[in-house]
Amino acid sequence: MAEVSDFWYNTLMLRVEINIPHPLETLCLLLAAGGVMLWMAWDVPQSASMDARSPAEVRGGGGADREARVLAFKSAEDDARRIRLEQAVLARREEILRYQLQVLETEASRVGNDDAVRAAKTELLSLLGDTRAAEQKFLETLREMWEAEGLSAAAAMGSPGVVRMLWPVEPERGLSAGFLDAAYEQRFGIPHHAIDIPVSQGSAVRSAADGVVEKVVDNGLGYSFILVKHDGFATLYGHVSGFFVAEGDEVRQGDVLGASGGMPGTPGAGAISTGPHLHFEVIAQGERIDPLTVLPARTTVRSGGPSRPEVDQVQS
Incomplete structure (x- = not known):
């Protein structure tokens, strides 16, 4: 019975192996980028709620947070670029x-x-x-x-x-x-x-x-x-x-x-x-x-x- 179960498990399940030269740095980058994307996505409902506020209230808040999110996203992009360059240099x-x-x-x-x-x-x-x-x-x-x-x-x-x-x-x-x-x-x-x-x-x-x-x-x-x-x-x-x-x-x-x-x-x-x-x-x-x-x-x-x-x- 165990052999039959192993057979069906190996048949139905897909096993994928990926070789990443620097897994720790890459994992940290992916987590950081994912966090930034979630942070930026979170702003959408906040922006909708801001529209219900008065023009003065809208002018008075939100800009600093949005600028911080843009800067964080740019920082994540820079980190991704640098990791790509690091891997290109190490390959040579x-x-x-x-x-x-x-x-x-x-x-x-x-x-x-x-x-x-x-x-x-x-x-x-x-x-x-x-x-x-x-x-x-x-x-x-x-x-x-x-x-x-x-x-x-x-x-x-x-x-x-x-x-x-x-x-x-x-x-x-x-x-x-x-x-x-x-x-x-x-x-x-x-x-x-x-x-x-x-x-x-x-x-x-x-x-x-x-x-x-x-x-x-x-x-x-x-x-x-x-x-x-x-x-x-x-x-x-x-x-x-x-x-x-x-x-x-x-x-x-x-x-x-x-x-x-x-x-x-x-x-x-x-x-x-x-x-x-x-x-x-x-x-x-x-x-x-x-x-x-x-x-x-x-x-x-x-x-x-x-x-x-x-x-x-x-x-x-």
């Missing part, structure tokens, strides 16, 4: 590490196989053999990059006037990655809202315009950056290996802010880097725009790029 973990080893080999042939290069190789080879440690390293770098994204958006919410900008480092070797570079996204799994300017490790990084140093973030071997607030816009200098300014310092265009980095396995580089370079962002009206639209033209760099918010371009 081995490919990224092997690419960075190739970058180190190229750098060794150019400047010599010094102690820093050897130490970086050792670190990358160790991560290749330790999946868990490598994933943790990538996730830490992504969260440091998103911290920079949030800080830069908050620092550039005004309306910029005329932007007069200098290159923070000279692009003598062109760019190693452009704004929204398709090849970059294919390799690393995330969109690139900046330009990468290849320069020797430790090169002087200069302020692109007059401003005030908003943030100096030293994450050790993680992703380090400097954020400068200007008149209605901001600039961000990423993969910095040394810092020559402090938060609150006033800087003039051309002043040295720090030293460039980006060589995998070295201070400031983090786990996502195209080699020794400066990662440079321009942020206006809370959005990152293509820096090539506001930087002076250079024969080593191809001009053009995606659309941007309204910013007056002045070539100097």
Whole structure:
């Protein structure tokens, strides 16, 4: 009898197995998104009851709650986007590490196989053999990059006037990655809202315009950056290996802010880097725009790029 029961159970019941790379984070996201959706749906009967109230009563309440629900929904959307990007990067973990080893080999042939290069190789080879440690390293770098994204958006919410900008480092070797570079996204799994300017490790990084140093973030071997607030816009200098300014310092265009980095396995580089370079962002009206639209033209760099918010371009 038990065998017959098992037969009918296995015949009638459908068993589905789903492999989720990070089940705890995904479950938390689904619960948060579900809670936000229920919260927003709950507002429908409340809105109906509000219609029966006087115009003064309607004007006096409900707006703050509704705004809070919109913000909560946007936050849930941002969390979902970031989890998708995390999974895209982790899926490329081995490919990224092997690419960075190739970058180190190229750098060794150019400047010599010094102690820093050897130490970086050792670190990358160790991560290749330790999946868990490598994933943790990538996730830490992504969260440091998103911290920079949030800080830069908050620092550039005004309306910029005329932007007069200098290159923070000279692009003598062109760019190693452009704004929204398709090849970059294919390799690393995330969109690139900046330009990468290849320069020797430790090169002087200069302020692109007059401003005030908003943030100096030293994450050790993680992703380090400097954020400068200007008149209605901001600039961000990423993969910095040394810092020559402090938060609150006033800087003039051309002043040295720090030293460039980006060589995998070295201070400031983090786990996502195209080699020794400066990662440079321009942020206006809370959005990152293509820096090539506001930087002076250079024969080593191809001009053009995606659309941007309204910013007056002045070539100097």
